[in-house]
Each structure stands twice: as structure tokens, then as C-alpha cells.
Amino acid sequence: MKSLSEIDTTSKRACKAAGYSWGIAEEVGKNIRLLEMFGLPGIKNLNDYFKKKKQKRFESLNLINKENKAIKLEFCPITAGTSFLDQAKTLENLNEIYFEKIAYPLLFLPFVSRASEIIGKRIFIKLDDKEFLLNFNNNIYSNFLSNNIVENAKTISIKFLNNVDSFDKKEWEELYRLSEDTFVEESDSLKETGAGAGLTDND
Template identity: 25%
Template sequence: MNASLNEIESLCKKAARGAGLSWGLAEEAGRAARWLSGNGLDGPALLAAQLRLDDGRAYSQLAPDIGSECWERVGSSMCPLICGVALSDYGYLIRENGRILLGKVTCPQLLLPFVSATATQLGIALQLSWRGCILEFSPGAEGVLIQADTFASTHVEGVSCVCIKAASETGQALSGSIAPLATGVHDYLDSLAARTYVPASQASRLSGAGAGLSDNL
């Protein structure tokens, strides 16, 4: 099915909240899915894959320990949404130290929107890479895929985000039309979103919420 960027963002935000992320993180997830879809990637499918991994896990199991040179979560892989938000919040460390390193991360493509936003925010070019994959982002938000051998990997480690002089003019630009929303992906995200709905009760109906009893008169 076809979906607009607004519809993708709304569905993905609610699904992320239903999977247990805070509303703040859920909003970031929705925006990330929108950015990916607007740049020729399948944002909803990528988010759905990550939410399957996150569902039922505590924030403390998914968040990076930013107190070390390499951000990591001992014993488990980190969520790229949480890492991406942290990278945006601590982007100044890239300017100070020249780089931020990450340990094991799942669905690394979800990092792209955050790196792009950080490049724009700091006004510098950034390179995001892991073994077999290199992407570069300009301050103007243009993204280029330089090496794509492991671009679609679902589990990676040794991720680095480094400051570079300028983004490459060669490679594959991140662009394209919005990918159709697969039925299976939509249904899964919708099932997560449904968890955020408040079930109707006899009290809410009698107090005037929804149709109430007046429709039966």
C-alpha cells in the first residue's frame, strides 16, 4: 500500500510508543522512519525490525554507556534509535574529539537520520561507517553511500562517526521515491500502535466520551 510521509511518521511514532519507548523516543523514531522513507529507504520496515528486537526490553538494556571511549552495552547490542538520540545530544564530542565510537548495534541504517541531523546541527561533514559500509553526510543534509557491502546488515559492531573535511562527491546519493508500505509491516506496526489506545469503558461512555448511549435512543 502507498503511504505519505505524514502517515508513515504517525504510524511509526505510535508503534514505537506501543513497543515501550518513551513518547520522546517514539517521536524520534517516527521522524527517523520519515527521513529514511524520504531518502529512498524503507523506513517502516527498518523500524519494524528494530521494534521486534526492542519489544519487552528495558531502556537500560538498550542504551549505550557513554562514559567510555567506545559507547557500548556490555552483554547486548544497543538500539540505534537510542544511540542516535544520544549521538545528537552529545554531538559536540565529535567536534572536540573528532569521533564517536559505538560497540554492537542492531539495524544500523536507523542511525542515518541522526548522523545527518548532527552534521547539519554542527555545520560539519560526518562519516558513518562499520566494517564493509561507509556513508558520508554534508552539513547541507546530503547523504552519500560510498561502500555498501554490509549496508543492509542487521547486526554490526565497531561503528564510528567521525568528522571529515568534506563529504565525497562520488558514490550513491541517498534519494528516491517512498517505498510502498508492505502489508505485513503495516499490520505489525499497527498492532503495536493499538497498545496506545485507551479501551472504552462503561463509565467513559456514560460520561460523554465517544458515542455514549444516546445513539441507541
């Protein structure tokens, strides 16, 4: 099994050889590492994309708006992703963003995942019927469980989610009251190790 370091380095070098700058290649290396770490087929999609790139001239997307439509061919997932990451803090204010036609959309996905970490919000992205919940670049929840190549997505929607607790006030108060019942009878040895500290202790 290839290490994440090998995946990162090889993807980066291949991206440079495919015509991208070293700066973008560095980002792609990190992205493919993320996809593989999260169990998504990064290497497979990147390899196939570079083959198709020799035959097609995918459209660049440098300035992202609320609605983005490719004119002829699909958007390049790498340039679109780089733009999304660079503009993430501004795009957050749009709440929802739409794209029509992105090539190899799984390669676009990690850029959005990293944007989730930058803005401190979860992001929900839908690639046709494939759904992904991006959690601050720590993990990805999805209904897409295959190891297949995804050559394009016709419709892509992105929604920035407000940060809310998954529990209600009553559930929290009940658990907090239970936590206050905790009691550790202190011995000299426990005092020395700091056991028995309360919730408000800063030691």
C-alpha cells in the same frame, strides 16, 4: 505509495506503543521519514527491530565516549542515537568516535545525519563495510544500495569532517575572472527589472 506524513505519524505511534516516551517517539518518526525520503529502508528495519525488542533487552547508551563497547547484547539504536544527537556539539571535539555492536544500525543513522546539520559539518560513518557520507541532513551518499534489513553492525566508526571547498584556489579564480566578463547591455526595461546587476550589488 505511503506519504512521508503517514510514515512519520505511524512510526511515531508504533514507537510509543513499543515502550518509548512520546518525546523519543517524535524523534523516531522524523528519522524514519528521513530514511525513506533518502531511499533507505526505514520502515522495514523499524518494524523488524520492534519485533526483536520483544525478545531481547538491548543495552542503553546514555553517555557517549570516544570508544563505546556493548557488554553483552548490542546497543539499542534509538537510545544511542538520541544520546548522540543530544551530545553532538561536545562529541564533535573528539573528531572520531567508535562503537562495537549496535542493533539495527540504519535506525541510528538519521540521528547522526541530523547531528551533521546541528554542528554544520559533514560526517562520515562506517557500519562494518557500509559507508555513508552525511551532508548537513540534506542528503546521504552511500555504497549501501539494497533494501534489506540490517540486524546489527559489529564495528561502527564516525568521523567529523572539516569544511573544505571541493575546488582549489586557481579553479575558483579562473571561474571568477570569467564571471567578470559577463555584460548585459541595459535598456530602460532591464533597468526597471534590475537586470545587469553586478556581483557586488546588494539590491
